[in-house]
Amino acid sequence: MTEHADGFLLPILVFCAAAVIAVPLFNRAGLGAVVGYLAAGVAIGPSGFRLVTDAGSVRAVAELGVVLLLFVIGLELKPSRLLAMRRDIFGLGALQFAATALAVGLAAWGLGVSGRGAAVIGVAFAMSATAIALQILDERGTLQTTHGQRTFAVLLFQDMAIVPILALVPLLAPAGGAPEGDWRDALAATGLAVGALAAIVLAGRYLLNPMFRLLALFGAREVMTAAALLVVLGAAVAMQWVGMSMALGAFLAGLLLSESNFRHQLEADIEPFRGLLLGLFFMSVGMGMDGRLIASQAVFLLAAAAALIAGKIALAYGLERWLGSRPADALRSAALLAPAGEFSFVLLPLAAGLGILAAAHEATALALAAMTMALGPLAARGIEMAIRRAEERRPPPEFDPDSFADASGCVLVIGFGRFGQLCTQMLLAEGVDVIVIDRDVTRIQAAARFGFKIYYGDGTRLDVLRAAGAGTARVVAICVDDRAAALSIAELVRGSFPLARIHARAYDRIHAVDLLNAGVDYQLRETVLSALEFGREALVGLGVAPERADEVLEEVRERDRQRLADQQASGAVLPQSVKIGPRLTPEPLTPPRSAPQPLSPETRDVVAEQAGRAAAGRAAAGKAAE
Template identity: 55%
Template sequence: MHGEDHELFIAALAFLSAAVIAVPVARRLGFSPVVGYLLVGIAIGPVGFNVANPTVVSTVAELGVVMLLFLIGIELKPSHILSMSRYIFGLGAAQLAVTTALFAALAVFGLGFGLAAAVVSGVALSISGTAIALQLLGERGDLAAPYGQRSFSVLLFQDMAVVPLLALVPLLAPGSEEAAAADPTATVLQALGAAAAIGIIVVFGRFLINPLFRVLARSGAREAMTAAALLVVLGAAGLMQLAGMSMALGAFLAGLLLSESTFRHEIEANLDGFRGLLLALFFMSVGMSLNLVVVGEHVGALLIATLAVVGIKSVVVYGVFRHDDIAPAESLLAAVALTPAGEFAFVLFPLALATGILRGPQADLLIALAALTMIAGPLLFALVGRLAPKIARRTGPPEPEPDDFTEADGSVLVIGFGRFGQIVAQCLLAEGVSVTIIDNDVEMIQSAGRFGVHIYYGDGTRLDVLRAAGAEQVEVICVCVDDKEDANRIVDIVRSSIPSARLYVRAFDRVHSMDLLRKGVDFEIRETLESALAFGGRTLEALGVAAPAAAARIADVRVRDHRRLERQLEEGIFATDDLWTKRKVEPEPLTAPEKPARPINPEAQDILTHETEFSG
């Protein structure tokens, strides 16, 4: 193996090992994997094991951000983007303008920067890290939440703003006025080139991509589909870069055009693995780029500057989101998610240095500052994520008091008015039965007026609420809540305080059914049992079985299932609180199979072999 090949092999081995180590360690400590990637990047960078050139690594790692934006675009639809335009050009523009102005003022009056250097610094630090923010929001599953959508809108505006901002830097350089006067058409030509690149991507995406993937799908070559997906992403990104625009924005546009394609799920599956690895590489490259020598020499100033950047940026984002009526806890999550500087900073600062806007020491300090915000952001997000529920409880609207149940005179008390409870109530109301319904979901109560019955607000796990709702007078109490712990709590309360009440309870699964039967409920039913039996019956009829015969077969299955449940109760499964002696309730066939299971691949063979050994 040649020297360069050996170095490449060692670098690849180091990156893969770092990725494998970073995730479980970060998770174990309660942090985002992003934090782990950044820290191991420092460890394998020039100040650590020095396994690779950070500049080369960052060039490759940018493809992770490109993949991320493409996959986000493919999940959206053009109509969705249009519906978000108010957030993109409202929240996004407000955040960028206010934060840039504050950072620029701080640089001029606090650090003595010139106006051009202050503007460039303010812009670079105001733009957030798209990859970091989306990774953090995605890990919480909040990208679809209102604050997640608005955060994405801000990030999308920032990506679109990259184009004019890149054009702005040369105009701010010393002597740029004369150059601009000598060549006034340069900006116009660049704008036309950008428009042409967008037009090519739109035409290709609308008319050529689907036929291309259709031909490849007919060939049955999955590797060709993967290659084509990579070609689309990298082709769109490269074309936009050639036109002087953001690669990530080009990839996002390509993904957006493919969002309604019949092949989008196949494309997502083929690219998702590349995205994860390349993003990990990107975060590690950020850690590698951190110059610890500069940090060590100016540690005090950099820490103060990091706190200032994080504080100012968080306050601005928080204020913008609160102005848009986002709850305080979610506004704070958005604020810290958008705190880290973006990958654009590592492009803009060297460009400003090359054009003479920044001096060498200034550029080094600003790059170190941007990297420190990238490390601080995920740590703050993890902290705020833990505190968010408490903040939401303190700052959210006060929980309403239980309703006055004076007029509650139903003969049946229904607790829980979700999907299950609504159907139960409909059956009772259709028969003319008087029903009292209680629920603790305010939104559910507000939207339930169309049922023509008053739904009382109250917590069904409280004895005083149950008594006020008439639990001691009703003929039947129907527990229809969707949380088995709440259901068990209600049953325990009723059995101990209102022992004469008849309890009909919704069970979550087989184990929950057994728990309820031991508690002595009058009737329980698994929430999926009857729907699955009805589904099976209709399937038998579709296969030609006569309706009476199908009904008889389903009745037989129902009886055998009930007998097995009784047998499991008698055997004492889950009858003890000792965790070490509990037996797992395994699914068992009600009808003995005519043939043994046959594996269709080696993986299935291995599973069946281990299952046989275990059961034997």
């Protein structure tokens, strides 16, 4: 038992140690996590320290990372989003992909690669590194800019194109590798594939949402995660059984759930597995690289990588300028699209296994793809620095306060109770793009009956917030009625998404100060405005002029603001972790003019009796807890 455990755990320890060492170093150098994983794989593989020698068995498991990546891509491809970005996705994306594939394919053919092999190489290198490009955009905070959106559109088209490409590559395989079957067998295989696709579509349409709704009502968090993995892997295995790509099944499952209320929760549950397995996949690719080949062809590979990066930048820049992008935006976007994509490490081995690509050409192409991933981020950084220097030398343009053409973003509303519903109505009335998450399934179902689209998700989880778009939201509105959860969300958003404004619903004065200390930009006690308005109407009912009632309301509200600011500045409210003694001494904003009147004997008796019952109940609860 011990020997078996050691044999199982040792490779895991090696992979974890290599990732922990390599990835932070390469991230620090600006090369990205993907290059770090590749380098870690080279270091521990047969070309390095030979700590792990069986790259094939590792890749068999690691390919699940690609499957999960396709599922997440499918989740993000909502029809409405595709429609809004259709010009950039299907126009710029298709042109960039076709032009790059043709140019690279012709270059490979000219270097002696067969026609079919050159076609696969052209398609593989026309892809761009989604992980690297999105990471750079996220680090710069430019995903919502014009060039960020166009870059994302091109990447989106490439991610969509990989599904039919994976299905079409086997058609390029040379004939004669296996005996041809009867036409009846081919027809049966086609019917089986169509049946599997229909089964997945029907299950996604009629079964998945009810299943997740039921699990959300009665299941634990880990059961939701297990169900998400069950859906992804089940669809992938179903496609594999009928002879199609596992990635196609995962993509279909994600696409069918893209309009689900549980989309953000599913993405958050899948994300850790996707990241780990995709990192393992890149490490397995690094392990499979031939170090001696890279060393022997270092000059050629460096020159080819530089030429490939320059060519892809030139093609993408020309197309974006032709479609109306500004020069700086086109150059930034083109630089981000220069590195070869993650799917190069899927397509090239697939083509080699089918006999389309020679083994020597496959090894060279894989090494070249890895080198573009290493050099591409450096080129993007250099281009960005050059553009910024050029922009600094230009005189600043005149500011037009009425022009907000580049303004973008949305509001993430957490909690769709009474408070959140009214808040959302204000935003929707002004045409603001709103994303709402809530973890109450009954509330989500009730909102759906009135036409509201509410996503299921726990706002106290960082992965859910990230999946719901907190990283790009301009305002995060915390409308939950749980004071502890609201404070936790505020601290999480402030620490992880510092550029977002935080507006929070406060329970009382103590909670309001806690939220201010947590860094919220605006807080409002849930009863303040309604109570003040109620008091104003009482004054009007007593005959006070409405104008005077408005003045009194503003005076009381201003005193309340000042009192709250003083209490926060003086530390009158203790931290939430302090449980001993009162955290705040209640003080009236305006003391009463008359002395308090004693209760009548009957009232005193009733109050004393109720207080005795409450004390007895607390004592009984304390004994039960002990």
